[in-house]
Each structure stands twice: as structure tokens, then as C-alpha cells.
Amino acid sequence: TTDILAIGFSATDMIGHRYGPDSQEVLDQLLRLDQTLDQLFQYIDRNIGLANTLVVATADHGVTPLVEALKAKGIDARRGTRAEVDAALRQAFAKKYPGVDSLVADLTIAGEFRLYLDEDVIRKYKLQSTDVEETAAKAMMSTGLFELAYTKSDLLGQKTDKDNDPYLQWFRNSFFAPRSPNVTLMPKRNVSFRITGTGHGTAYDYDRHVPIIFMGPGIKPGSYPSECGPEDIAPTLAKILGFDYPKEFDSRLLLEMLN
Template sequence: MRLFSLYSLLLFLLINSSSQAQINRSIPSEKPKLIIEIVVSQMRFDYLNRYWNKFSDNGFKRLVNDGTYCRNARYNYLLTQPYPGLATISTGSNPSVHGIISDKWFSRYSGEEINAVYEEKVSTIGGSYFSGKYSAKNLVTSTFGDELRLSNPHSKVISIALDAGSAILLAGHSANGIFWFDTEKGLWVSSSYFTETLPAWVDTFNTKGFSKLYTEREWKALQPIENYEEADTASVKSEEKKKTLLEKLKGMVNGVIGNPKPKTDFSSLLESPYGNLLTKDLAIAAIAGEDLGADEHTDLLCVTFSANRNIGGKFGPHSIEMEDTYLRLDKEMEHFLNFIDATVGLQNCLVVLTSDQGVASTPDYLEKSKIPGGYFDPQKAMILLKTYLNAVYGQGNWVVGYHDKQIYLNRKLIEDSNLKLEDVQQRVSDFMLEFSGVANSTTAHNLQNGQFANGIMVKFQNSFNQRRSGDVVINLEPGWVERNGHVTSANSPYDYDAHVPLIFYGWKIKRKSVLEPVYMNNIAPTLSLLLGITWPNGSTGVPIKQILE
């Protein structure tokens, strides 16, 4: 009888201990132990709805159904490119303040093209000579990650992306570790700007050879080809659909799917869903290797899935390749969230999912539905502009650069010719309006001296940085994209480029849908207020009140 009572007591204690552990596990920490910022590059807002019925219940749907979904989140500036977008997320400010006006711009000082993150003076850590020559020096403000580190040196900030710019700009200057992919050697690397040596867990990951394994893996459609009805078949009559799909399948043989590049060329991962898989694998290794979220000091993990941007540019947003990429990423998201739940616990982790930009439909796709659109050829436009300026002002190198809808004039030549800079700027601006596809054109003089309260010029001004922007800035008509070697691009203020998903999930986040307008420079102030730390020093955004309620 006594033995039975002792057994019952032990059983009761065991059950009670297990129940208490479950209760403790379900109680969120006072502050999130880990914040994970996930940026799916070039993810249009409508992708979630378009592929919804094909997503699993525990990937993207899990975030939407159980998190706070800001359905009206947008970038509020003109040049919606990846690097300005990432810098806007991290700094809480627009390009006019944080200085990353575009992925590249023209330097009046050196007369050369400037990559937003290239840095000649630093050296590669862990890879080929040129793969690590990047830094955050061109980002002129602090980031949320920087302020987190300043507020608590025990907090860790780690950032991961296939390309250096995405990894650097989402984290900032003072991260514990920023890592990107070396396409020459197939290794994850960093630069001397951020670290002296690679952490042991990165070295260990590199030795496992995942990059070689994924490069050699053939990209085949995840589902039967006839299931990809959301792809480029919108204007196809039902009796023609089967034929169109078969033609599309044949066309894919000449694309990425079914035709991987030579096995030694790791650059194929930059435009393959297996590049996303490799990124997710390293993110998991970072959580384990750095013990992220293991104590009361809030850590930050930044993960950018940048392969999507290259796939979108190559095949377009309505392609089978694009749809297949998101169906695969949904599975990776499910695995990633399950891992977080099993290690840190989702009640202790705040996940923020968003994108750095959208992407325009290809003009060919729009043409099928009789929607206006087209390609603007900047090279031909600059030839005509230079010819025009030579006719007006005489022979000379009046235009020294064109980058991403920005025209840079030869200010020294203009000064030496006793011309007023603003007069030449205005003449160029007026001339650009004569081109098909150009909707708006304005000058640096107007943007520097005017204050705009509403309309398209507000977005011009939010993109304009006096030290780095061009003398004349143009905007194309809706549906028009620059001819740049890809079938489409994203670099406009229109909904398809500026409207992106924004979801907060986990920790103490409530399940709700936010319909009020939210701008992307609101993310950093919101996270800063949640943690009670100083906002990034150039922040112009405001906290999202629905997240704080």
C-alpha cells in the first residue's frame, strides 16, 4: 500500500512538473529574447493572395493567420530599389536621410559609379579577394541593430543574405556578424569592417559543402506543370491553356529550371530557390552557433532571401519560375518557424516579415490584357540628350552619368561656360518629358528649394539626397520599366513596386488585420519603442500604434 502511494506521489510530481513546464513555455518573456527580421526580396503584396491556396498551413499562412498583418504598408519614395528599401527598414528613415538613394549612383568627387556598399579599403574574411570588399560606410545614419547594440553590449546582431548589400544594410555598422555568399568559392564570407575572423560555426558550415550540393541540384517544378494556373496564363482561353502550358514547359528548359549552370559556377544560386534554402540553413546555424535568444538580452537576426529579386527580374512576376520559388520558400518558412519554436520558443521570439520592394509586370504581359506599358531605353535617351545639349550649348561632355532615372550633369563645364546650373537642369528636365513613357521630370534645384505636402513630388523629395542624387530625376508612366537586360524591374512609386507585405508575429503580438496606411520607415521606431531603446538617429518614421496596443 505504501509502495503504491509512493508511486502515485512520484507520478503526480512528474505530471505536475511537466504541466508547469508547459505553462512556463507558453508565457512570453517580458521582452522578446530574439527578434527576427525576414525580408523576402521583391515580394509584391499580391503574392500572398495569389498563391494562398497552394501554401501550407504552417508557412506564410501561419504568419498571416496568427500575426498582425499590415495590409496597407508602402514605401513612400520614388526609387524603390532593394538597397534603399533595406536601409529604410533598418534606419526608420527615407533615402533622403539615410543616404542610400539607389543600389548605385554617380560620384561627382571621383567621377565613378558608386556601389552602395563597396569599400576598397577593407579586406575579405574567409573567401576570395574581391568578395568581401564591402562595408556600411555609405549608410549615414544608425540602424535599429546599431541602437540595440549601443543600448546593451550583451545583445547580439547577426545578418545573413546571399549578397553583401542586403546583409549589411538590414543590420548596420556595429553588428556582431554580417555574412554573405562568395560565388567564386561557394563560401559564406564577411569583411574586415565587421570582423577579424569568421566564427567557428560559419567555418563549420562552410566545410559541410551545402553550396556545392545545392548548385548541382536540378531545379524541377515542385508540382505538376498544369497546376501552375496562377502563372502567365491570365489571358489564355480555356481551350488554349493546355497548349500554352506545354509551350511554357518547353521554354523552361532554356531557363534555370531543368538547365543548371556548370557545377563549379556557384553564381547560379543567386537566381535559384536553392539559394534561399542555403540562406535558411545558415540562419538556423546562426541561431544555434550564437545561442541567439538564449538569455534575457534581446538578440536580432536579420535574414534576406535575395534570390527572389534575381528570379523576378529574369522571368517576371507572373512566371512559373516565380510561383515555384514561392511555393518552395513557403516550405522553408515552415521549417524555419518550427525550428524557432523548438529552440527559442515563438512566444519569446518576435518575427517581422516584409519585403524591400515589389516588381512591375512585364510590358509583354500587360500587352496581352491591353494594358498600357513599355520599355524606356536610357542609353538611347542619353544619346539624344547629349546631341540636343551640344546643339544648344556647343560641343562638350554635358552629361557625365545616368543611373536609375537620375541624370548627372557636368557642373564644372557648366560653370566654366558661364551658364546657370538651374537653367541647364530645367532645360534637360523639359527635354526628358518629350520621351515616350516619361511621366514626370524635375530638377535638383526644385527639390532642394521646394517643400511639397502631397502628390508625386513628395516621393521625389523623399528619394532625393543633395550630396548624391542627380541633377535631373525622372519618373516613368505606370507599366513602363527601364530596359536593363531583364524582362522587368522595380524602381517606381506605383503600387506594384511600393506596396509590400508587413507582418508582425510571435511574442505578444495579437492576431489582427491593420488597414490603416503604414510606411516602411515605421518599422524601426516600432521595434525601438517595444524594447524601450533609442530610435535610429536619423529616424523620421513613427511607431505603428496597432502593434503597441
């Protein structure tokens, strides 16, 4: 039989959020994590044998560099505020829909970037949801804080003038009409809406790129440049263990590293 042990080293996430990936605090944490892994592997080797153990390591996301660290290097970066976005929405809605109750049900711009409209208000005043969504998207884009703003129509797969956008299909893959927001946003590169520290949640490389490391019997040593993701780990492990695995649309077997 095969035993599976899963361990999460979550301190890196907390320290990275608070101090940023280029900080001395993160450096200290990674050195301590390296020592912890050394102790873990020594224990496994003594009691089971690393020759009998397959180790897989990855992460669930990357991180946006700290705004202040980027500025110190002369890179354009800034912190945005919710107040700027709220003001743009209020002004746009007041101009186009004077006298209408607040159309905003929920606005989130930290970690996730989304706007839910108040559908009851839209029905009450017999407004067109698509028009309200477009008005909201243009208003938020006018702040200069966002790289893109997708409406439901954009993400439902209907042909739009944004079809050549390299990010569009990724956002469509994450869209579920009954629960997804009316407008989905992505900040400009190196823009953070946190008061301090940093976060993630964009489609930029610094948020998407994570390590995927396999170590153990049956793994060919090397670095492989082909595109892959954490979703490829489970089917690859199933292949190694001789299990059947579902042919998922968005995953593949990492055959290039297998002996």
C-alpha cells in the first residue's frame, strides 16, 4: 500500500503577505524552512528511506512584489484605495442614472477584484443590466488603477472587442454565471489595494508562477521548461502509482520527467 502525507508550511504565506517577497523576513523564513525540510527528510530517510519516498512540493499562488520595494528600484508602482473606486462609481451612476438608489451590492478590491450590482435596484428602475455593467466597468477603468474590467457579457463567451485580450480566456475559465460578479477586474501591474504589505489574485506572472518539484525514485533529474501547473500533479502521481485517473480538460501528465 501507499501512504500519503501532506504538510502545509503556511508561515511563508503570512510573512510574505506582511513583509513582501524581497524582505529580510522572508529570507529568514526560507532559511528556517530549509532547515525544517532537512530535518523532515532526515527523519524519513532513517525510518522509511528516501529511496522509497516520492516528494512533491508546490504552492497555491505567487505574490505581488511590495510596492515600496519596487519604488526603491525605480519601478512604477502604487497603492490604490477603495475610496477612489467608490467615487468613480458614484459619479458615473449619478450622471447616467440620476435619482436611482445605490446600484452597488458588493465591491471587493483586495485579493479578489469584483463588483456585484444590486439586481433588485436594477429591476425596480427597469434598467438594462448590460448597460449598468458597462457604465461601472468604464467608471472603474477611468481611475487608472485597473488593467482590465470584464462584464458578464464579456465572460459569457459572446464575441466582444476584447477577444484578442490574452487574459480573457483565463477569466472565462473561472466564470460561472449564477454566482460570478457583474464586473471582474484586474489591477494594473504593480498596483496594490492593500494599506500595507502585499497580496496576490491577478493573472500576472508574479502571481501565477509557482514551483513544482518532484524528487524521488522514477524521476529524471533536471529542469523542464514546458508549461505546467499544480493541476498536473494529481494525474501524474496517479500514473506513477499505477492508478486510473480522469482525463481532465485542464491537466496533463508530466511525462517528460518520468523514467
